[in-house]
Amino acid sequence: MxxxxxxxxxxxxxxxxxxxxxxxxxxxxxxxxxxxxxxxxxxxxxxxxxxxxxxxxxxxxxxxxxxSSAVRLTEPLVRNAATGKLEPAGWDEALRLVADGLRRTRAVHGPDAVGVFGGGGLTNEKAYALGKFARVVLGTSQIDYNGRFCMASAAAAHQRAFGLDRGLPFPLEDIPRTGCVILVGSNLAETMPPALRYLTELRENGGRLIVVDPRRTRTAEQADLHLAPRPGTDLALALGMLHVLIAEGRTDDAFIAARTSGWQDARAAAMAHWPEMVERITGVPLPQLREAARMFSDAPSGMVLTARGPEQQSKGTDTVGAWINLCLAAGKAGRPLSGYGCLTGQGNGQGGREHGQKADQLPGYRKLTDPAARRHVAGVWGVDPDTLPGPGRSAYELLDALGGEVKSLLLMGSNPVISAPRAAHIEGRLRSLDFLAVADVVLSETAALADVVLPVTQWAEETGTTTNLEGRVLLRRAALRAPAEVRSDLEVLHGLAGLLGHKEGFPAAPDEVFDELRRASAGGPADYAGISYDRIAAEDGVFWPCPDEQHPGTPRLFLDRFATDDGLARFVAVSHRPAAEEPDADFPVFLTTGRVVSQYQSGAQTRRVPELNTAAPGPFVELHPRLADRIGAVDGEPLAVTSRRGRAVAPARITESIRPDTVFMPFHWPGEGRANTLTNPALDPTSRMPEFKVCAVRVERAQAA
The missing domain is CATH 2.20.25 (N-terminal domain of TfIIb)
Known part of the structure; x- marks a missing residue:
């Protein structure tokens, strides 16, 4: 063990x-x-x-x-048609059944009736191969991945403002040396504990920290100033701060003139959000709003870092855009120790979106609709560019289409039964499929619904690259031999491609796949052409873009110019609008969701670790004492939380660290405490991000429900 x-x-x-x-x-x-x-x-x-x-x-x-073999999958499983149970099978049978299921759906309903759903934990090699498999072998446009639920809004805003998306355009080591950090909707103390030291060092160096969060988290307790807005009002807060900068003459007019475009429209939009109005919308007191704006503008350098709080909203792209506007107006972008960054969540959330898992992208962060990009990638793949399908559905839209237009699904490294919004509905869609195949490390709640389950290797048993939130490409080398009946995802795709008529083009060796990825990404925004396994190992990772082997890599973007056609950063005029669902008489309380330190994402792996379960054994409902008094809640006793989509039950955790109009639930657990049973799938019109972070609920003692 x-x-x-x-x-x-x-x-x-x-x-x-x-x-x-x-x-x-x-x-x-x-x-x-x-x-x-x-x-x-x-x-x-x-x-x-x-x-x-x-x-x-x-x-x-x-x-x-x-x-440990005691907690993981160690052999393929196939559902017995007579008993309905998953039973052990050999690899030949399992792969044949998957190939037959996908082939049958294509033959009867067409290639877009087959869906592919990936994961932000897959290595770059696997993400690349999965996107290629979907488009070349299956010919389907219906591929997306759970990273869409992670930082899609920040990525869209990054592209819109700067012409390029990389989580952080600077290395983490720059954070302690800046003058002021605004951390929006991130609880690093629980989501990325080793990164908290960067904020500690920031303050030790004399820098200031502003944390924006409706909860007074362990991270917020470290702040010089904590702003606690109502859920879903981060956009108004950023606009109010920009209004203060303009009204008090604190904008960097020389920077705006030299390195940006679109300022006048963005300025007019911000001036329509006067501070008193923003105070009413957000609940943030006017003196705090002014103090935050002044603290940021007065610092010699500064950064805004966002995470899922402002991003997982139906207006997440505009919300992030408003924070980017604040950076640009203050002259705190495109300069040393300054800029906007997104704290990407999943292990390879950055690389996973760069190399073809997203519905609208090709390797190298190329656009699937760009004819030149299609020609380049098709040339590497040895296919006619006209045979490549166009963009498909985004993650939630793909899951929502299961059992309807999408009849079969190949899923790798994701657990949407727990992680998708409106999760009970998505579980029903998965159950309605004609055929479901899942490749995973453990028998997740989603894998338990599959017709075929394929056991795959883990991080310590396989070689491959990931790209962290800084854009640093890293190498994991296999340290252990996997159990005899476990194969890598690359071996799975190699085997399925062969059974579906593609004997070449899908190597199982990760170094071969990475070499092809380098060629496919060459010349693209996320250019890996100059990165090799040996170089990564020798240099503690290499920052993309890195177009050739003599190039040093790019730890800091935008210092000379932005990645737009004219080299200028773009202001985008945005205005506050309410969340898709606001509290009312029937559902009078906000719900927001998030993580706890000892569990991770859907919990499929961490819930199998005794030490972590001891620290975080199950879900809970965090609420303020005033709300607890109003409904008669008792600490530790079950509460029922009901939204328009369903009901969840979990023990009460009464604390003054949350707003009285808001409850918080972590989303790691299945069963009656599944937080995503409640969440709203309303989508951002640009990023297609669901509104995980805010919906309206009713809270009552469970026995009264």
């Missing part, structure tokens, strides 16, 4: 350098074989890796626990 400890011992020559399988920090760690027996490892600190400098959270320290 795998072990998971983190002694302070120095690395030995036999340690394997790798990276944590969880969040987008991709913390460096070493794996050391343990004396307990073959195939067991422990985590050892890797203090020389610059991102985390040896620090690890509990998830990283315990990551080897999921390698």
């Amino acid at each position: 795998s072990t998971a400890t983190a002694p302070a011992a120095a690395a030995t020559p036999t340690d394997s350098a790798t990276h944590c399988p969880y969040c987008a920090l991709q913390c460096g760690m070493n794996l050391r074989r343990t004396p307990e027996g073959a195939g067991t490892v422990e985590v050892v600190e890797r203090p020389d890796f610059p991102v985390n400098r040896g620090a690890l959270c509990g998830k990283g320290r315990t990551a080897p626990a999921v390698l």
